[in-house]
Amino acid sequence: MARVEGRYGLVYTTDRPESAARFDDLVSAYLGFGRDIGDRLKALQADDPDMPLAHVAKGYFLKLFGSAAMSARARKALGDADSRFAAVAATEREKLHLEALRAWCADDLDRTTDLWERILLDNPRDAFALRLAHFNHFYAGEGRRMRDSVARVLPDWQDSDPDIGFVHGMYGFALEESGDYARGERYGRMAVERNPADAWSVHAVAHVMEMQGRHAEGIAWVKRHEPAWSTTNNFRFHLYWHRALYHLERHELAEVLALYDDYVASDIAADMYLDVCNAASMLWRLEMYGADVGDRWKGLTEVSLRHVEDHDLIFVALHYLMALLKGGEPEAAARLAAQLEGFANSAATQGRVSARVGVGTAAAMTALANGDPGAAVDALLPIRYDIWCMGGSHAQRDLFEEMLVSAAVQARPQLARALLAERTAAKPASAWSWRNYAKALRAQGQGAAAEAAEKRAEALLAAA
Template structure:
């Protein structure tokens, strides 16, 4: 079997240049969150049915769905990759990819990540390793590694290298999650300027604008670039969610519900990020007193099929929320039992996350929907600094901080609420929700003057 190169000079053991070109096109679709990645991969395997990296890529695609049945398909792809490698051979880089998939399907995300990072030391232009390492750092909740993993390889990604803008956008997101908003915005805007068809780069800047409370700038940013990202795969729903979040913080609730119904929940998708978008927005709306009708029902029906597996704990918490919000205590209790049975399993990365944070957070969510606000505080307060272990972004995990604050006010634990909101208004000084709730907490402890000042701050945020 011969060796052929992709557009960045990365070599592959394959039957033909045609097969590698199809593989390259598949990676390009994946990185740009296009809708044709599956079709491109099929073309790759038609061109070379014994292409080891194509079988590995198929296995990785299966894993990205975080569905137990598809993990079985990923294992089948791994078997085919190993058989192909025994027949045609692979180099050390390709072997690392194979070993990474083997670790991933066994539940050991950290070992898989070590393989991808090892690849990038010697092969920084391996786009598959770049993208999968970023995905894994994100869902392991390590914002510094999310940033530094990209920083380590940028030396090789010159502007003329295909995919440079994509990697710059990934770096921008790592900068944002690490709190360097100015640098993140510069990198993200440059990435979009060079490749406006990359939704992730658009997304990186959207996060900066969210974290800085620049809601109207965020709306303008996403609307301006909408023709580019609205043709993306399901990730477009997440960008619609970001748009809705800006409107939510401006208390434009009719706009939020319209975006929910017409855009990011217009299709009955079962993809986990889509469920996270929907459940987190419905909780925010309800907490603000907005009636959401029967929108929880279809989310709970989907979530009832996701009780077991626990490929990622972050979406599991949203499945738990949908079940609890819809009053499906039977399946909610089953989810709690499943989490209890899974926690602490040796060698399984997400089992450790369940042990340290996931189970207690799920219990807190269940308590919220029983109106047991003291229970929410009891379960959630001790783990709040461990929430990054769930993965996800600061903006996404903020849901759980809001739950704790709202529960502290309702319990009532006014001194705790005041303390939490004292932190929050300094961390997010341009967030009207924070100042509104701070005003409630200050009033509850009898500080009328400070409460009035906090309420005025909230009004100024909404008027800005």
């Protein structure tokens, strides 16, 4: 089989010269959350069924769904890829991609990421490997690794490269997740200037604004670029989720519910895990803020019931659990929690995550749903500094801190006062935190301090 050079000097094994450019375009579509990724791959494979890397790509995209059902299909794609690779002399880069898919299918996420990083040493312009490594570092909670992964390849990208904006956006988001908000915002904005439809880069800046409590600016930022980024696939609902989160911070609950109905939960039936994470975490937060969410949990249970056995990502499984606990499916919730406990004995990367934080977080959420905030505190307090390892963003994982705080306010006022002293220091723009701080202070007989905290909350809400 012949070798064809594609964009960025990447070499593909194929007898069809046009397949290289089509593969490069597929990768660009993936970087841009294109709605036609599946169609592109199908068309490429229909015209070039023997291209070895296309089989690996199929396995990757199936694994990205993060579900047990799709993982089974990914293993089948791995088998097809193995047959193709056995019949051709593939490049070293392609062989490493095959091994990465194998490691991913074996649930060895650390090895999977290592293999992508190995590819990047020789091929720093392999944007597929870069974005996949970015994804895995993200779901390992490894902000610094995510940041350094992009920094290592940046010097090899040029301003004239069509995908450089995506690389800048990845760097921006990774900088934000490792706490460098100023540079994160700079790289994110640079990418959005180049391409306002680059949803990941819009998202990087949105995260900076969330972390810095710049809620009004965040709403304006997300709105300003909406005509462009709303053309992307279901990832767009995560940007609506971010906008809803700013409104929530401002206690604009009606606006949050409207965004929830119109966008965040509008395509739940598509069964994409990020949609469920967005929706479940927003409903849980809304209830903590005192909103009546009506029968909205019900809409999430149908999809979540299909994923009781899933543990591709513990972070995601916990969001299915939220929906089952709150949507009136206690038996399914108990089964999901039990399977997280069983999986905690596995040597798989996410099995270790389940053991470290998954089981405890599930126990805390179950206790909260059963009206036992004291038990929730007991389950969450010992693991709160390890929760990062389940991945997701700081903004997403903050939900678990909020759970701990609200459980403590109900059951352990002295601890609540301490936790909220900490939280208001870290998030001084959070009116919800100041309000809860006031409650905890009052419960401790500190009336004057409680009044001052309540005033801080009122001032923030009045300025919103």
